[in-house]
Amino acid sequence: MEDNKDSNLPDISIVIPLYNEEESLRELQEAIKAALADQYTFEIIFVNDGSSDKSWDVIKELSAQNKNVHGISFRNNHGKSTALQAGFEKASGTYVVTMDADLQDDPKEVPEMVQMLKDGYDLVSGWKKERYDPISKTIPSKFFNFVTRVAAGIKLHDFNCGLKAYKADVVKSIYLYGELHRYVPMLAKREGFSKITEKVVTHHPRKYGHTKFGLSRFINGFLDLVTILFVQKYLQKPMHFFGSIGVLFLGIGGAINIYLAAIKILFNQGIGQRPLLFLGVLLMVLGVQFFSTGLLGELINKNHVEHQKPGISETV
Ligand code: UDP
Ligand code: MG
Numbered sequence: 360m361e362d363n364k365d366s367n368l369p370d371i372s373i374v375i376p377l378y379n380e381e382e383s384l385r386e387l388q389e390a391i392k393a394a395l396a397d398q399y400t401f402e403i404i405f406v407n408d409g410s411s412d413k414s415w416d417v418i419k420e421l422s423a424q425n426k427n428v429h430g431i432s433f434r435n436n437h438g439k440s441t442a443l444q445a446g447f448e449k450a451s452g453t454y455v456v457t458m459d460a461d462l463q464d465d466p467k468e469v470p471e472m473v474q475m476l477k478d479g480y481d482l483v484s485g486w487k488k489e490r491y492d493p494i495s496k497t498i499p500s501k502f503f504n505f506v507t508r509v510a511a512g513i514k515l516h517d518f519n520c521g522l523k524a525y526k527a528d529v530v531k532s533i534y535l536y537g538e539l540h541r542y543v544p545m546l547a548k549r550e551g552f553s554k555i556t557e558k559v560v561t562h563h564p565r566k567y568g569h570t571k572f573g574l575s576r577f578i579n580g581f582l583d584l585v586t587i588l589f590v591q592k593y594l595q596k597p598m599h600f601f602g603s604i605g606v607l608f609l610g611i612g613g614a615i616n617i618y619l620a621a622i623k624i625l626f627n628q629g630i631g632q633r634p635l636l637f638l639g640v641l642l643m644v645l646g647v648q649f650f651s652t653g654l655l656g657e658l659i660n661k662n663h664v665e666h667q668k669p670g671i672s673e674t675v
Contacts, residue, residue, distance in 0.1 A: 374446030377460035597656025605650030612642030
């Protein structure tokens with residue numbers, strides 16, 4: 360992909376989700392400008408995730424003063440993933456870079472990350488090798504990264520780094536919600552963007568305000584990991600998952616009940632008190648339930664044709 364030299368579209372779109380970060384925005388915009396202006400054309404897309412402070416006023420001011428600064432404002436707080444998604448949809452650059460608004464990520468890293476995209480990578484993820492966060496965050500984070508690394512089969516040290524650079528195709532092919540921003544590399548890989556790498560980036564302590572994520576980040580994060588692992592495998596064929604469990608249960612339950620019926624009929628033995636009868640009935644009922652869940656899944660899927668479209672990389 361070439362830079363957008365001849366058109367009005369910028370080379371780079373910087374997407375910045377923010378929730379109550381009024382003190383940082385002006386400084387951040389200056390820092391991005393200083394880091395990029397002499398090499399690239401760029402736009403900044405601030406996504407105000409329902410801030411209750413003056414963030415949106417600051418963004419409106421910045422946008423009035425700089426024609427490459429844009430903003431999207433949510434009426435209430437939807438979370439970082441939803442904010443990123445809105446920014447991705449608006450981004451028009453050849454490359455898309457995300458960073459946090461709290462000045463912890465350093466815009467000076469962007470040119471090198473974009474160079475790596477030009478060299479052929481689809482996604483370059485920042486790695487906060489030396490981190491300035493409290494220990495309550497760094498230890499769970501190490502564990503989280505380990506689990507994700509194994510589950511996803513992607514060799515990254517720091518999945519959750521806010522600073523990442525993408526070819527535009529990547530962000531246009533994925534859909535973020537919930538806590539999925541922690542798993543963008545997995546989503547990208549699932550869409551067939553396999554050239555994923557990382558770059559060690561400078562990390563700063565938070566200068567203003569405070570972190571927006573509490574303990575719930577770990578619980579919600581893991582629930583979303585389960586979802587994504589399931590979705591990765593079975594989204595397009597829920598019947599394969601639920602149906603096979605259903606058939607297995609129905610089969611075993613059916614066999615048990617036929618056996619019981621046989622000894623009742625042939626040998627006239629009482630079977631009413633046998634625990635095995637309850638197991639047989641239970642398995643058959645559960646089997647039907649799994650089976651119908653699978654069927655429902657298939658029906659719901661039919662209404663979401665979107666999900667079944669393959670990501671097309673080229674046509675001639
Ligand atoms: N953020 C957001 N919506 C939220 C929570 C956070 O847009 O509901 C933004 C936040 O303003 C910041 C980025 O996401 O720009 C990362 O958040 P934070 O710095 O609080 O996370 P941490 O660095 O502590 O992981
Ligand atoms: Mg932060």
